[in-house]
Amino acid sequence: MGSGGREHTLVWKLSQSPKVTDIYTAPGNAGTSFLSQNLEIKADDVDTLVRFALENKIDLTVIGPEGPLAAGIVDAFQAKDLRVFGPNKTAAQIEASKVFSKNLMHKYGIPCANSVNISSYEEAKKYVNNQQMPLVIKADGLAAGKGVVVAETREQALHALSDIMDSRLYGEAGSSVVIEEKMIGKEMSTFSIADAFTSMPMVSACDHKAVYDGNKGPNTGGMGCYSPPYFLTTELSAQVADKIMNPTIQAMIKEDKPYHGVLYGGLMITNEGPKVMEFNARFGDPETQVILPRLKSDLFEIMLAVTDNNLKSIEMEWHEDACVGVVMASGGYPGSFKKELPISGLNDVDNDIMVFHAGTKIDSSGKIVTDGGRVLSVVALGKNLAEARQKVYNNISRIHFEGCHYRRDIALFD
Ligand code: AMP
Ligand code: GLY
Numbered sequence: 512m513g514s515g516g517r518e519h520t521l522v523w524k525l526s527q528s529p530k531v532t533d534i535y536t537a538p539g540n541a542g543t544s545f546l547s548q549n550l551e552i553k554a555d556d557v558d559t560l561v562r563f564a565l566e567n568k569i570d571l572t573v574i575g576p577e578g579p580l581a582a583g584i585v586d587a588f589q590a591k592d593l594r595v596f597g598p599n600k601t602a603a604q605i606e607a608s609k610v611f612s613k614n615l616m617h618k619y620g621i622p623c624a625n626s627v628n629i630s631s632y633e634e635a636k637k638y639v640n641n642q643q644m645p646l647v648i649k650a651d652g653l654a655a656g657k658g659v660v661v662a663e664t665r666e667q668a669l670h671a672l673s674d675i676m677d678s679r680l681y682g683e684a685g686s687s688v689v690i691e692e693k694m695i696g697k698e699m700s701t702f703s704i705a706d707a708f709t710s711m712p713m714v715s716a717c718d719h720k721a722v723y724d725g726n727k728g729p730n731t732g733g734m735g736c737y738s739p740p741y742f743l744t745t746e747l748s749a750q751v752a753d754k755i756m757n758p759t760i761q762a763m764i765k766e767d768k769p770y771h772g773v774l775y776g777g778l779m780i781t782n783e784g785p786k787v788m789e790f791n792a793r794f795g796d797p798e799t800q801v802i803l804p805r806l807k808s809d810l811f812e813i814m815l816a817v818t819d820n821n822l823k824s825i826e827m828e829w830h831e832d833a834c835v836g837v838v839m840a841s842g843g844y845p846g847s848f849k850k851e852l853p854i855s856g857l858n859d860v861d862n863d864i865m866v867f868h869a870g871t872k873i874d875s876s877g878k879i880v881t882d883g884g885r886v887l888s889v890v891a892l893g894k895n896l897a898e899a900r901q902k903v904y905n906n907i908s909r910i911h912f913e914g915c916h917y918r919r920d921i922a923l924f925d
Contacts, residue, residue: 512560512575513554514536514538515575515869516869517796517800519539519546520800520804523867526546531811533547534546535548535550535563536548537552537560538554540868540871541882542868554576555582557579557583564588571594571596571814573595574595574596577607578653580793581792582600583600585600586600594815596771596817597771598771598772601768602763605770605774606790606793610628610651612787612790614628619758621758622783622785622786623788624647624694626690629690630688635688635690644663644664644665645662647660647662647692649689651685652683652684652685652686653681654680654684661693668690695779696781697740698718698778699715699778699779699785700715700798701775702714702776703760704774704827705769705772705817706771706817706820706821707771707820708820708822708823709822710761710822711827712751712756713827715738715739715743716802717736718735718736720732720733722840724918729846732796732845734837734921735917735918736800737835737899741922741924754785755787756774759774759790760774772817774792775793775794775798777791796869800888801834812825813827831894833892833895835891835896835902836867837888838887838918839885839888839889839912840886844884849881850881852914854880855910859909860889861902861906869885869887889910897922899922
């Protein structure tokens with residue numbers, strides 16, 4: 512379920528399993544239409560999705576985006592005894608409510624920024640007026656990745672509070688805020704998988720959020736990714752697992768809110784060690800596009816084991832190779848952009864290049880055209896990041912659509 516690059520990558524990986532015969536994607540994109548049957552069912556149309564799964568005897572449903580998870584799609588499938596991969600509504604609060612996740616982290620001593628939760632606009636203003644800057648202001652609920660402001664000045668912080676709590680730019684998501692200290696360090700996205708008893712680390716990746724080279728310009732949903740992070744040591748991986756990911760999944764069990772599925776830790780690697788910026792209740796996008804090509808094991812078997820609470824029987828194996836993915840975006844993105852522009856050159860890339868679709872569709876004449884801000888991820892594996900990066904950049908200019916742009920410095924580090 513879903514329509515982005517993450518979902519195309521999930522479909523691509525699941526389609527490689529010898530145990531998988533048919534895949535349906537709701538609603539999908541042009542990329543998923545080559546590997547599965549796209550369904551014209553929207554992500555929030557839970558009743559129709561459940562009915563489709565029942566009528567077609569779907570063995571496993573995989574939920575991509577956070578919105579349906581937070582709305583309880585997993586609960587709706589489970590109520591009909593349908594097998595579904597992802598956390599239920601209660602566990603998905605770890606992403607859907609920043610107040611919930613900060614309370615959990617503070618209670619269980621999981622390293623994160625010092626913070627307060629405030630639900631009154633007047634009190635929040637008072638708090639900001641009495642604190643030293645910088646501060647980070649976060650809307651409690653889901654805000655399509657836009658509810659976080661790193662405020663360097665008091666004016667910026669007050670402006671953010673006004674947008675979130677007074678104007679309610681993100682609706683009910685802004686009825687409370689988390690206000691926290693700004694952390695300094697390197698950002699890393701890490702992933703673990705969990706069933707009711709066991710959790711297992713997957714791998715980590717780094718996302719480049721700013722639209723232009725050199726991390727300039729406004730933030731986007733992600734302009735490219737690489738895995739593993741160049742600064743990731745065995746020691747850091749162990750710290751992330753032992754101090755953050757495993758204790759968080761254990762904490763959810765202790766809270767009687769067991770977490771099923773992939774837990775995404777958005778971390779800051781500070782001088783004092785790794786700390787959590789946020790948790791997400793799903794795979795990352797565009798992280799998935801560089802993580803799943805590194806997975807040697809059968810993803811379908813892993814997901815099935817999670818839904819059976821039998822993850823302990825699985826040994827997840829990973830390729831040693833590094834992976835780099837560069838996003839090709841529509842002209843104007845992250846601002847406004849044109850759609851329905853024909854995409855050329857998709858078949859002109861080398862055989863070892865993977866092109867995952869995000870904002871694409873097939874138009875009435877059968878052509879692949881653009882249909883979103885982030886259009887494609889061009890991805891390669893290599894024996895190291897430099898080799899993978901080189902392969903991507905040797906190929907990416909063969910693909911074209913009017914106005915397309917991409918960063919030239921993905922995986923070139925800071
Ligand atoms: P989040 O949605 O919480 O991951 O925040 C979005 C972005 O805001 C992150 O990728 C960071 O760049 C930044 N951010 C969030 N929290 C903090 C923090 N406490 N200190 C510094 N930067 C932060
Ligand atoms: N890459 C950011 C996200 O998936 O939330």
